[in-house]
Amino acid sequence: MEGVSKRFALVKANDSVNLEVERGEIHALVGENGAGKSTLMRILYGLYRPDSGHVSIDGKRVEIKSPSDAISLGVGMVHQHFMLIPQLSVAENVVLGSEPSRSGVFLDLAAASRRIEELSRLFALSVDPRPQVDKLSVGAQQRVEILKILFRGAELLILDEPTAVLTPQETEALFVILRKMREQGKTILFITHKLSEVMAISDRVTVMRRGGVVGVVATRDTSPAELAMMMVGRKVLFDVEKGPAAPGGAVLELVDVRALGASRVPRLKGLSLSVRAGEILGVAGVEGNGQTELVEVIAGLRKPTSGRVLLRGEDVTGASPKQMLERGVAHIPEDRLRRGLIADFTVGENLILGSHFRRPYAGRVFLDSAALLTNADRALREFDVRPRTPLLRAGSLSGGNQQKLVVARELGRNPLLLVAAQPTRGVDIGAIEFIRRCLVSQRDEGTAVLLVSADLSEVLSLSDRIAVIFGGRIVSTVDAAATDEKELGLLMTGAGRPTA
């Protein structure tokens, strides 16, 4: 790709970007959120048209007007969110859109299945064409996605943050597959912001920042620290400096809590844990093992079917969200756009959500807009949210700034207990560093912090103790200093012994 530019309403998402990927290499594309990686890949895949610049494949200039053009040119993409139909079988999903037929009318699934098995063997994908997709694990579904694009004859595979949904073990398995594909002459473009993965898998790296390419380096000649500096434009501290915890008494205790999930299936099955003042308890686990329900139960958003929730010894089982807020429970929700923010409210209005019913923001009836603005000015400055415009729609902020907004609001409550669910998900490195430091300083002020994160390295570096959740229960609680990713990864699959 040469000189590719793309402008959206206010931002130049890509500014004269040059990207060169050699046949048969694994090329990592890294950059913070909003650096323009996704835009660039969408241009390559025919989802956007560039304003200027062009794309060449094998030295020939090509015009990619749609994904079907991309596919016919041998470019395939595995999206972060899978594009599979859960009720169909693997084979049906793979052929969807390019169904092989007999006499031009009848679907020839048998031929497709043979081809799937062949590809599966060739690339060590271990995909069985028969089962229904929703019976498969996330890792297996991802392999189906990969097989789907290989089936269409892809030579260049774009993988958009493929490891975000995988356990460490599944990630390792994916890397084996990627290396196998490289051996077979396939070219892979690997988008990520996890630098350890870049170091582990790629041959070369292109780093993007603010819509432009800031550098192309061979992986063996670089280091995570150097890459991070290129991405952010300054030195980055990966590990948050934190002293030893000085835990006090138990602030939150859950005793044998059971709760149903969204589709009325039991998701918490007798979960017990305790968080003390002045410590960070990390909850590690593969997504979907009850983390969401755990957080919602504590925040009052989900009623447990049995068990008890105690806050400083007081039974608060079944309290409403408002009652929990009033008792000093702050909550950084896992999905900021669904729960955490009202996109069409202003920044200032969002900053008082959950405190809007009490002084100084409201009297008996009326809101105090002066207090709202004072608070917004303070919070935006203190948490470095940009731009510092209290009257702007919250939805118009970048992801990182939206998250800082949520963090600013929740820490502004001076909470007794802070529940932080995926506090740095989808946030750029600069903001990650900032938010992590906020969590630690909150701990140092004596707040009990419950950290739920899918990012194991985050759980490891921030937590004082780590509770491993599996199948709706805490199966093991370990000292964060005395464990590592490997052990946690194993415990997360349910391999550990339950602890009392």
Next chain:
Amino acid sequence: MNRTDTDFDATPETGAARQAGSVLLLKLGGTLGVPLVALAAAFGAGALFIAAIGQDPGAVYARLLGGTFGDFYGFGQVLFKATPLIFSGLAVALAFKAGLFNIGAEGQLYVGAFSTAWVGFTLTGLPGVVLVPLCILAGALGGAAWGIIPGYLKARFGTHEVINTIMLNFIAIALTGYLVTHVYFIPETIHTPRVAAQAQIPRLEQFWPAFRGSPVNVSLFLALAAAALVYVFLWRTKQGFELRALGLNPWAAEYGGVGVASGIVMAMALSGGLAGLVGVDFVMGYKYYYEQGFSAGVGFMGIAVALLGRNHPLGVVLAALLFGALSYGGLVINSVVPKELVEILQAIVIVAVIVGTNLFGALAVSLKKRSLK
């Protein structure tokens, strides 16, 4: 931290201010531009219809304008037509703000108006200072009661308010129809007895003779006050804050401690209450009795009014004036063109607003893009 190389850092204040300014401009353009463009488009299309039946569009429009805004009598008629639309438009808009689609304003206003009339012709012994507020309150409460039912059903069982409000419209119309023809009726008519004289509110012509002949009455001021109150409620009170939060993102509202169920019930009660005030105009200010089928779709027109007014109280007032003008203007030009033409015009305005709202977003973006290049 993060102070090295951002564009924002160069001019943080002006950058933010400029952005806020352009956001405001865009917002303003979106608020006023769409309805105005829609109006122009609708009248353009209307001109084609007029020409098609062999009339001169310019002459017809001149007559329409002259008959509605050209003299006090015509203007009084426009205000008279607009008054109930302000109430029903506010009702629909307030529910919209809370994320609820109240199709039931029609039913709510029937129940409200009947309640107003019932108090007015039953408690005839009360003095005016008591009876007038009581009649108004009865209208609001009657409408609110009829709004609470679908609100509660939604909050408690999650049943959709659109279906339930439509069904409740049928019930309300049938119920008030039964009451007015079988229980509280004047033989040979389809209306109730008259309300007590002290429950009747004055027409504007009593203060301003220029309005002579037009039934526009002081309920217009109640409607304008209601619009102001709705504004204050939505943007200045904590309950209003909660309702708007609920309407924009119920999950975040719940997270922020807003009672979702109680919020829904309250929004429907307030919405129904506003719709119920339509009876103040008709029963207390115009006919002095309740008449079967008096509304003729004011509750449904409220949906169009709210839509055109973009669910803002001021917008609702302006949209109600427009629809009032179109409605009365239909009578003015009736001798030249069929009044169906005006109905076509109203429908085109609504469609044009909906299309315009969607188009505007894309247009704003591409304009912005061009200005940056």
